[in-house]
Amino acid sequence: MSQNDVALMAHLMRRAGFGTTRTELEAYVVKGYENVVDDLVHPERGTPIDEDILERYFGSEGGYVGTWIYRMLNSLCPLQEKMALFWHHVFATGLGKNQHILASTNQIDMFRRVGMGKMRDILLELSKDPAMIFWLDNNENRKGEPNENYGRELLELFSLGVGNYTEDDIKNCALAFTGWTFVQPIPLYPHGYYAPPFLFIEAEHDNSEKTFLGHTGNLNGDDIINIIVEQPACARFISRHLYNFFAADEPQVPSWNVTPPQDPDAIETLADAFMGSDGHISHVLSVLFNADFFKAARFKKVKSPTELVTGILKLVGTFQGPQPGIAQYASATQLMGQKLLDPPTVEGWHTGKEWIDGGLLTARVNFAVREVSDASKPGIQDIIARLKDNGNPLSPEAFVESCLEFAGPLVVGDTTRQYLTEFAEANGEIDFRDDAAAAENQALLISMLQLIVASREYQLG
Amino acid sequence: MGRPYGLLRAGFPYLKCLSMRRTTNFPVDIAIGKEGRLYILCRSDNTAMIRKYTVEDEDLGTMGRYGQGEGQFTWPVTIIADSEENIYVSDEYLHRIVAFNSEGEHIGTWGEHGTDPGQLNGPAGIAFDPDENLYVVDSLSHRVQKFTKDGEFLLQWGSYGDGEGEFNMPWGVAVDELGDVYVVDWRNDRAQKFNAEGEFLFAFGKSGSGNGEFNRPAGIDVDLHGDMYVADRGNDRIQLFNAEGRYVQKFLGDATLSKVSLAYMMTNASPNRMRDMADLEPQKYLRQPKSVAVSDDGLMFVPDFGSYRVQVYQNMAVPLTEQEFSPPRRSVTLHQE
Numbered sequence: 001m002s003q004n005d006v007a008l009m010a011h012l013m014r015r016a017g018f019g020t021t022r023t024e025l026e027a028y029v030v031k032g033y034e035n036v037v038d039d040l041v042h043p044e045r046g047t048p049i050d051e052d053i054l055e056r057y058f059g060s061e062g063g064y065v066g067t068w069i070y071r072m073l074n075s076l077c078p079l080q081e082k083m084a085l086f087w088h089h090v091f092a093t094g095l096g097k098n099q100h101i102l103a104s105t106n107q108i109d110m111f112r113r114v115g116m117g118k119m120r121d122i123l124l125e126l127s128k129d130p131a132m133i134f135w136l137d138n139n140e141n142r143k144g145e146p147n148e149n150y151g152r153e154l155l156e157l158f159s160l161g162v163g164n165y166t167e168d169d170i171k172n173c174a175l176a177f178t179g180w181t182f183v184q185p186i187p188l189y190p191h192g193y194y195a196p197p198f199l200f201i202e203a204e205h206d207n208s209e210k211t212f213l214g215h216t217g218n219l220n221g222d223d224i225i226n227i228i229v230e231q232p233a234c235a236r237f238i239s240r241h242l243y244n245f246f247a248a249d250e251p252q253v254p255s256w257n258v259t260p261p262q263d264p265d266a267i268e269t270l271a272d273a274f275m276g277s278d279g280h281i282s283h284v285l286s287v288l289f290n291a292d293f294f295k296a297a298r299f300k301k302v303k304s305p306t307e308l309v310t311g312i313l314k315l316v317g318t319f320q321g322p323q324p325g326i327a328q329y330a331s332a333t334q335l336m337g338q339k340l341l342d343p344p345t346v347e348g349w350h351t352g353k354e355w356i357d358g359g360l361l362t363a364r365v366n367f368a369v370r371e372v373s374d375a376s377k378p379g380i381q382d383i384i385a386r387l388k389d390n391g392n393p394l395s396p397e398a399f400v401e402s403c404l405e406f407a408g409p410l411v412v413g414d415t416t417r418q419y420l421t422e423f424a425e426a427n428g429e430i431d432f433r434d435d436a437a438a439a440e441n442q443a444l445l446i447s448m449l450q451l452i453v454a455s456r457e458y459q460l461g
Numbered sequence: 462m463g464r465p466y467g468l469l470r471a472g473f474p475y476l477k478c479l480s481m482r483r484t485t486n487f488p489v490d491i492a493i494g495k496e497g498r499l500y501i502l503c504r505s506d507n508t509a510m511i512r513k514y515t516v517e518d519e520d521l522g523t524m525g526r527y528g529q530g531e532g533q534f535t536w537p538v539t540i541i542a543d544s545e546e547n548i549y550v551s552d553e554y555l556h557r558i559v560a561f562n563s564e565g566e567h568i569g570t571w572g573e574h575g576t577d578p579g580q581l582n583g584p585a586g587i588a589f590d591p592d593e594n595l596y597v598v599d600s601l602s603h604r605v606q607k608f609t610k611d612g613e614f615l616l617q618w619g620s621y622g623d624g625e626g627e628f629n630m631p632w633g634v635a636v637d638e639l640g641d642v643y644v645v646d647w648r649n650d651r652a653q654k655f656n657a658e659g660e661f662l663f664a665f666g667k668s669g670s671g672n673g674e675f676n677r678p679a680g681i682d683v684d685l686h687g688d689m690y691v692a693d694r695g696n697d698r699i700q701l702f703n704a705e706g707r708y709v710q711k712f713l714g715d716a717t718l719s720k721v722s723l724a725y726m727m728t729n730a731s732p733n734r735m736r737d738m739a740d741l742e743p744q745k746y747l748r749q750p751k752s753v754a755v756s757d758d759g760l761m762f763v764p765d766f767g768s769y770r771v772q773v774y775q776n777m778a779v780p781l782t783e784q785e786f787s788p789p790r791r792s793v794t795l796h797q798e
């Protein structure tokens with residue numbers, strides 16, 4: 001098992017999943033990179049998470065985000081959860097407006113269900129999703145009194161991007177979605193949320209002739225989506241979103257019409273895969289993860305708060321089974337600027353370096369340092385056991401190298417490595433060969449891990 | 462008083478609803494106290510408590526606190542009352558039993574985590590026998606254990622499997638007035654009946670959504686007639702079986718607004734309008750009930766987990782003597798006598 005194989009697999013699982021335990025990582029390496037990618041893009045082959053256990057131990061809607069984080073940590077099909085998070089980024093829908101957690105969580109469930117399928121089906125489900133309908137006011141989009149909010153964002157932020165349609169296209173797109181609404185749900189009080197199903201009201205639908213992107217006829221919402229997914233602009237737009245989310249940070253979406261992609265060839269490769277597969281997202285993902293540009297993109301992304309939190313939890317090995325307290329990690333991502341289910345605007349979260357400012361960095365570092373400070377956690381115990389297995393006392397340089405390996409593997413710059421080594425040198429040779437020695441050096445290990453997860457490099461995924 | 466020779470099942474109508482969201486959030490179980498007092502166990506993320514109510518929907522306040530300290534609970538599953546109205550709660554995370562008096566004062570905690578006889582590993586259902594010994598469903602060890610009320614180990618039975626007397630993460634338990642024990646075998650989608658020493662008597666139910674079938678059943682109770690009530694959580698219903706395990710009927714929910722709900726809604730114009738725009742039928746149905754409790758006077762209480770309330774039904778069954786109930790028949794008949 002070469003170090004490069006391990007590092008590459010760790011990269012894949014940070015991006016296509018939420019990190020791994022060391023044991024999981026080694027099992028993936030044995031399986032082989034292409035095989036792992038193939039399994040990731042075919043979640044139907046894997047064993048789904050045990051929904052009965054989730055229902056039994058976490059079964060209340062208030063803890064949905066915590067339960068989602070539990071899914072991220074424990075799903076054997078982690079790309080499915082990552083894609084739910086991806087679409088949540090792209091089709092940002094705010095709980096703050098609808099205040100209906102069941103509608104919002106049903107939307108995430110929908111992303112999980114269809115998120116790796118065809119773009120046509122994804123957009124159709126999105127257009128019928130009550131949380132989205134309410135978020136962008138399509139429940140007020142009626143024949144004779146259209147509301148263009150959904151039609152505009154569908155084209156601008158969800159599928160084509162600015163510059164690939166006209167104002168008239170927006171107006172006609174909106175008319176095609178008139179009457180797409182949802183059944184009024186029973187209100188929350190006094191007995192809880194009820195799911196609002198989609199409703200098409202024929203009497204409120206505009207059946208007039210419309211022209212959209214050069215197509216003319218009595219177009220409805222389905223027709224609009226069929227036209228959208230055939231546009232090369234759609235392929236490029238979604239490909240750039242996938243590149244930004246999985247490969248390397250791009251500028252924020254509103255600037256995409258004036259700022260070209262950092263790797264135009266990569267976007268074209270993905271767009272070709274999109275067009276050649278009738279917009280099948282799992283195929284595009286397969287091309288992406290097997291591409292050289294992806295393999296070369298290690299540590300070229302700032303971890304989102306969700307990725308940072310789940311990565312740390314994978315490192316320390318907690319929540320591998322149901323236990324109380326998972327909901328606190330929803331609060332942790334919120335403190336770092338990512339309140340799941342409630343993105344700040346329809347643009348979603350600004351990513352890359354915008355994940356970090358002085359306050360947010362403090363929240364990220366404090367969280368990571370706190371989580372690795374308990375030596376009794378399974379992941380820390382696993383590192384101790386591996387250091388024991390190493391046999392000989394470790395030089396300070398070897399101790400630092402081992403800790404970086406087990407915490408990632410993480411690549412750090414010379415300055416960081418120098419600081420870490422200087423810290424380790426204060427303790428001479430470091431011995432984990434027996435229980436007494438391990439106990440003696442446990443505090444040193446914790447301190448070293450705290451320094452590593454507090455480093456600049458650890459913010460990158 | 463022995464069991465009747467037979468029953469004239471005159472009806473089992475819905476009676477009323479108790480409480481609402483903001484008070485009984487996510488009720489998981491209910492204990493029946495004296496003089497109409499009820500103890501409703503509520504559990505969700507990072508919170509758990511006991512709401513004390515009456516059958517007349519009066520809120521008597523809260524008892525117990527979420528936590529891991531003395532007298533606290535983290536993942537409570539079942540609540541029961543003894544003959545003195547002391548309250549016992551199982552905690553499947555802290556692997557212990559916590560007891561309070563009826564005023565909520567902590568009076569005892571016992572339980573040690575482990576899989577040896579007398580240790581607890583995810584205790585779920587608990588129930589007293591007629592002598593007030595305590596049966597505990599030790600869910601993660603797939604067994605039932607019997608203790609004195611103070612936690613002294615008496616006996617155990619069961620192991621992992623799906624054969625007779627075996628379990629797969631069992632959940633609820635009930636004991637009848639004769640001392641027989643009924644266990645809901647959660648992951649095997651069935652219930653099993655044992656005598657007081659753990660000898661297998663019979664099982665009923667299988668996976669499915671038809672009458673008499675289960676989808677991850679959670680709770681069980683038995684009334685003075687020997688009728689058995691199973692909280693069929695995954696099918697959003699309660700099912701009633703006779704003493705032999707024959708399916709009798711199901712309860713899907715018939716909720717109306719409780720007294721406190723009505724008072725709340727009278728000062729909330731917007732939700733009143735929304736209710737007027739909505740299809741209201743779903744609001745009457747049960748949502749993921751995890752338990753059921755029946756009182757000696759024929760009331761059935763269903764903590765309606767997903768709707769933050771308790772639905773109450775009244776059993777109108779009339780006991781029949783041997784003169785009023787003909788002998789059992791081997792065959793069905795069309796003959797009208």
